[in-house]
Amino acid sequence: MSLRDKYAIVGIGQSQIGEVPGSSSLGLLAEAMKNAIQDAGLNKGEVDGLVSRGPDDIYCHHQRMGEVLGLNVNYSTSLDNGGASQALGVILACLAMDAGLCHTVVCGYGRNAWSRTRQAAESRKGSLQQHAGAEEQLPREFGPEFGYFGAVATHAFGAQRHMHLYGTTKEQMGAVAVSFRKHARRTPWAQMKKPLTMEDYRQGRLIIEPFNVYDCSLRTDAAGAVVVTSAERARSLKQPPVYISGFGSHNNLRGWFFDDHMVNTAARASGQTAFRMAGMSPGDVDTAQLYDCFTYMVIAELEDYGFCPKGEGGPFVASGALDLEGVLPTNTAGGQLSEGHVEGMLQILEAVRQLRQKEPPGRQVPKAEVALVSGHGGNAVCHTTLILRR
Amino acid sequence: MAYNKPLPVPSAESKPFWEGCRRHELLVQRCRACGKHWLPPSALCPECLSTEWEWTRASGKGKVFSFVVYHRLYHPGFKDELPYAVALIELEEGPRMLSNVAGDVKAVKCDMPVEVFFEDATEEVSLPKFRAASSGRP
Numbered sequence: 001m002s003l004r005d006k007y008a009i010v011g012i013g014q015s016q017i018g019e020v021p022g023s024s025s026l027g028l029l030a031e032a033m034k035n036a037i038q039d040a041g042l043n044k045g046e047v048d049g050l051v052s053r054g055p056d057d058i059y060c061h062h063q064r065m066g067e068v069l070g071l072n073v074n075y076s077t078s079l080d081n082g083g084a085s086q087a088l089g090v091i092l093a094c095l096a097m098d099a100g101l102c103h104t105v106v107c108g109y110g111r112n113a114w115s116r117t118r119q120a121a122e123s124r125k126g127s128l129q130q131h132a133g134a135e136e137q138l139p140r141e142f143g144p145e146f147g148y149f150g151a152v153a154t155h156a157f158g159a160q161r162h163m164h165l166y167g168t169t170k171e172q173m174g175a176v177a178v179s180f181r182k183h184a185r186r187t188p189w190a191q192m193k194k195p196l197t198m199e200d201y202r203q204g205r206l207i208i209e210p211f212n213v214y215d216c217s218l219r220t221d222a223a224g225a226v227v228v229t230s231a232e233r234a235r236s237l238k239q240p241p242v243y244i245s246g247f248g249s250h251n252n253l254r255g256w257f258f259d260d261h262m263v264n265t266a267a268r269a270s271g272q273t274a275f276r277m278a279g280m281s282p283g284d285v286d287t288a289q290l291y292d293c294f295t296y297m298v299i300a301e302l303e304d305y306g307f308c309p310k311g312e313g314g315p316f317v318a319s320g321a322l323d324l325e326g327v328l329p330t331n332t333a334g335g336q337l338s339e340g341h342v343e344g345m346l347q348i349l350e351a352v353r354q355l356r357q358k359e360p361p362g363r364q365v366p367k368a369e370v371a372l373v374s375g376h377g378g379n380a381v382c383h384t385t386l387i388l389r390r
Numbered sequence: 391m392a393y394n395k396p397l398p399v400p401s402a403e404s405k406p407f408w409e410g411c412r413r414h415e416l417l418v419q420r421c422r423a424c425g426k427h428w429l430p431p432s433a434l435c436p437e438c439l440s441t442e443w444e445w446t447r448a449s450g451k452g453k454v455f456s457f458v459v460y461h462r463l464y465h466p467g468f469k470d471e472l473p474y475a476v477a478l479i480e481l482e483e484g485p486r487m488l489s490n491v492a493g494d495v496k497a498v499k500c501d502m503p504v505e506v507f508f509e510d511a512t513e514e515v516s517l518p519k520f521r522a523a524s525s526g527r528p
Contacts, residue, residue: 147395
């Protein structure tokens with residue numbers, strides 16, 4: 001039997017966001033999970049499932065979170081799909097509940113990327129490579145010897161190929177950054193509030209061409225969490241339920257550099273599965289909350305999800321489509337480029353907020369009935385999709 | 391001055407590849423069962439999963455599938471190289487590999503034809519790098 005609309009997100013919580021000196025990822029996530037449970041109007045004893053993803057260097061992360069929150073649960077695990085993990089956590093929660101393993105699950109992710117980076121820079125221990133390596137888990141051959149390091153370059157390869165095949169321009173990528181900054185400026189907790197014009201974008205410091213600094217997401221200390229339970233139980237809780245109508249995943253495990261995966265990403269198959277489950281099509285979506293580690297990924301995902309044809313993502317974003325008054329208001333809190341980079345977790349929270357329709361004028365997407373959320377990560381090949389409705 | 395960039399740390403599977411580079415030969419794996427060529431090295435054919443495969447010498451010709459240009463320093467060894475191009479090379483035989491394209495970074499384009507050359511980094515290690523293919527082939 002289909003799980004369409006059978007489970008719902010009933011609570012959301014986030015921690016402090018931005019530059020939080022001395023923060024730990026566990027502390028931030030504990031704060032977010034506590035807030036999510038409170039937002040749902042539950043006490044912690046009513047939660048019997050926990051799904052987390054920690055920094056990859058914390059063994060059995062879910063156990064550490066349970067210790068911190070003082071929880072015994074019927075079901076818990078921690079995930080390893082990079083930025084696709086956060087939406088996948090919500091899917092796993094649904095599957096575990098449907099199997100009868102548990103009835104109410106808290107899911108979340110936290111990171112202290114800004115604080116960690118600052119500590120590393122201040123201690124001046126180790127080379128630049130070791131600093132990058134702590135986060136990226138660099139390979140030891142077929143990359144570093146040629147000066148290839150990490151996720152910025154990985155995605156820049158895709159952007160370059162997309163520009164070559166479809167004539168996508170730097171200004172079109174800039175349109176993504178400019179739209180998201182506008183959203184962030186209306187979002188009280190967003191990390192980046194400074195206005196960003198297209199001229200500012202054009203002057204941006206080059207990082208790895210074709211990306212400049214404004215194409216790249218932020219380093220953020222923050223965490224987010226959600227509480228998921230059955231639709232039936234949701235209707236008796238404090239918040240208006242946000243139903244999980246569809247979900248999907250697809251992982252191009254053969255690699256980002258294989259075939260045409262860097263241009264036709266795993267979002268396509270993941271989205272098809274989610275739309276089929278929800279009985280919907282891209283035209284039904286009122287707002288998208290997309291995984292924007294880099295501007296280019298937004299363009300690729302919009303195409304792969306079918307919001308525009310392949311190759312037309314550049315003109316689509318340049319038309320103002322992603323603005324609050326655009327045809328598809330996207331990353332309406334500013335996304336990872338301007339709100340804060342919590343590997344897709346804040347995208348889920350923002351979708352729920354929009355669907356509750358309680359945001360102030362200037363933040364609220366008009367008639368937000370359906371939202372699409374994406375997660376993308378691992379070595380750029382794992383993808384997860386959620387389709388949510390009020 | 392001592393070589394100060396990262397050197398490859400070969401795995402059990404990749405050791406013959408790097409030994410080939412030391413002899414200035416670009417090797418790829420070839421499946422005896424289905425004829426597929428592949429890199430990076432692995433224990434079985436990623437198409438048909440056969441373990442009957444051999445190392446074979448590639449022509450060294452290929453094209454740039456995509457590329458990036460580093461303007462930011464990620465490792466001190468590359469300080470004097472900035473800006474430098476890292477390219478995904480698609481070899482004539484099919485496999486793709488990351489490498490550098492020598493010369494002016496502004497001349498690098500997607501789909502441009504390139505050919506391999508070897509840079510002797512140390513006494514033990516030679517790196518396969520690429521440059522624009524010579525127009526008149528010998």
